[in-house]
Amino acid sequence: MNIKIIRVTKDEAELEFLDEGHTFLNVLKYSLLQDPQVESATYDVKHPMISNPIFYIKTESKDPLKALQDASLRLKDEFEALLGLIRLKAEAIS
Numbered sequence: 001m002n003i004k005i006i007r008v009t010k011d012e013a014e015l016e017f018l019d020e021g022h023t024f025l026n027v028l029k030y031s032l033l034q035d036p037q038v039e040s041a042t043y044d045v046k047h048p049m050i051s052n053p054i055f056y057i058k059t060e061s062k063d064p065l066k067a068l069q070d071a072s073l074r075l076k077d078e079f080e081a082l083l084g085l086i087r088l089k090a091e092a093i094s
Contacts, residue, residue, distance in 0.1 A: 006054070013057045013064035017043075025053055031071035037062040038071075 002018040017025065025043045032041035043055040057064040 008065060011039075011059045011061070011064060013055075013068065015055045015057075015068075017053045017055055020053060021045075021048070025055065027075060028055070028068075028071060031075050032057060032067060034074065035059075035062070035067055035070060038067050 001020065004016040004018065006014040006016055008014075022045075029041045029043065032038050037060050039058045039060050041055075041057050043053045045051060045053045057067060059067050
């Protein structure tokens with residue numbers, strides 16, 4: 001995954017996600033919005049065939065890149081838990 005940082009301030013970030021789509025960005029947005037210090041998280045795709053999504057993060061008092069890191073770690077934990085459940089079910093079937 002490639003990310004281009006367009007702009008970062010103490011409470012806002014604008015990032016371009018190269019070659020990513022709604023599937024990943026919706027999950028990331030959801031995770032960011034679980035953080036009470038994140039005021040808003042959204043993205044825009046000008047044209048799905050010729051442009052990359054631009055992701056916007058606004059926080060109340062937290063570094064927006066730290067908020068992004070925390071959201072990513074939450075997702076990692078959730079997907080590892082899901083993978084564990086899938087493995088347990090697969091072993092039970094075998």
